[in-house]
Amino acid sequence: MITHGSAAWEGGLKDGKGLLSTKSGxxxxxxxxxxxxxxxKAGSNPEELIGAAHAGCFTMAFSLILGEENLTAEHMETRADVTLDKVEGGFAITKSHLTLTAKIPGIDQAKFEELSAKAKAGCPVSKLLNAEITLDATLLS
Structure with a gap:
């Protein structure tokens, strides 16, 4: 499977402006x-898009892993806080911190932590990022 996103840019770095588009629209x-x-200021940036992609990918991966255990989430929400740091030679995305809140009938805390950690490691976007990836997972009762 191949998909795409695109960017157009006009002008210099600080005074320029760009437009982002995705295949899906x-x-x-x-x-x-x-x-x-x-x-x-108003507008988007690459880091927030990476955050949305990471949160979405992780949540889908966790849903898959839950299904393999015959579990289904009633509700899950994930936020990915992506850190852009100034480093030697420019800037780098150095961290993505996932915060998951989930309501999953029939799971205990230990299993929840085990399976969410497995999803964090196995998510394709996690594998793509060369950054520290951390997770806070809260199981709602």
Whole structure:
């Protein structure tokens, strides 16, 4: 399977502007730029898109692993906080911290932690990122 996202850019780094699009149309010419990335202004940035991709991938992987154990989540929410740090030679994405909250009937805390850790390690986006990946998982009763 091959899919794609694309970016268009005009101008310099700080005064330029860009547009992001995805194959599915979830994003279609969505604005991004320096101010959105580094100054908290409106628009998107690559790190938040990586966060959304990581959270989505992890949650799907966890759902698969739960199914292999004959378990089904009633509800799951995952947030991925992606850290962009200034490093020697520029910038690097150094961390992705996953925060999972889930309601899963029939699972105990130990099994929940075991299976969520397995999903963190096995998610294809986790495998792609050359960063520290951490997880906080909360099982709701």
């Amino acid at each position: 979830a994003l279609s010419d969505y604005p991004y730029g320096f101010a959105a990335r580094f100054e908290g």
